[in-house]
Amino acid sequence: MSYKLNLDKLDFQIIQEMMENAEISYADLGKKLFVSGGTIHVRIKKLEECGVVKGTRLSVDLKALGYDVIAFIGIFLEKSSLYDTVAKELRKIPEIVRLNYTTGNYSMFAEVVCKDIKQLRFVLHDELQKIKGIERTETFISLDESLNRNVVVVGE
């Protein structure tokens, strides 16, 4: 399915560093990895062209912005085949930030970010319940997020 990309140790090191902090200059990153800034530049350009690097995103503290409630929702479908149509409806709800089709107990798994419990209640009760094909849902509200990081990427 996916092409055989020829990434070496340096490519993985660059990705690892910049996944945590994309603001570092090419010159500084080059020093850290014992190559020139020019080489870092060439590698990043290659990684962008082959689609491995998709861009850079601002990392924000959602709590500080008033988004205090994170919840996970396990969704049971009436029929598994309804996945695509239900996913299409769920996509329209801006509070839903992530959606996965999963094996196991639930048919789908969603993550919701809200300002408060009132808004979560609105999403669960008003938005979700009117979507055809959803049998029932189970909600897990996050009381504490103890970890949120990137995976450690390594070559073979």
Next chain:
Amino acid sequence: MSYKLNLDKLDFQIIQEMMENAEISYADLGKKLFVSGGTIHVRIKKLEECGVVKGTRLSVDLKALGYDVIAFIGIFLEKSSLYDTVAKELRKIPEIVRLNYTTGNYSMFAEVVCKDIKQLRFVLHDELQKIKGIERTETFISLDESLNRNVVVVGE
């Protein structure tokens, strides 16, 4: 707990734009939002100082890097009070990228990113099972990720 931050519409607009694409120049973003590049600069500096903006991160295609398997793990603890000690152990496992203490069925909820099923099996069987305090786990393997985006942030 958190300070009353005085963020206006412009702050929220800047955050919204840069959550998706942090590479845009201050001048271009200023044009888009009808202010000068200097104003964008002042606002971002303010947002960094008050901790709302934590930095920028490279967005990568994990599948292209060979990380094909995303799984969610519901964890049942023997006692809820074991949360901190179990979280400390789970933190040591690099494949675990996210960990939440939740209400509902499970005590904790983890997300795992692996190269293949073999590696997932290793995490579940060898790493997780030897942690004291975990009663049992339920695993949900993602067959398809249909959505992964940022929440839409708005002021009051």
Next chain:
DNA sequence: ATTGAAAGAGTCTCAGT
């Protein structure tokens, strides 16, 4: 608080190795 311009720092290109 916002602006525009000048100074400083970083990115990008390219010829040489």
Next chain:
DNA sequence: ACTGAGACTCTTTCAAT
């Protein structure tokens, strides 16, 4: 494929409003 230097663009500072 890597390097270093020059051209170019962006960030950062600051005086004026």
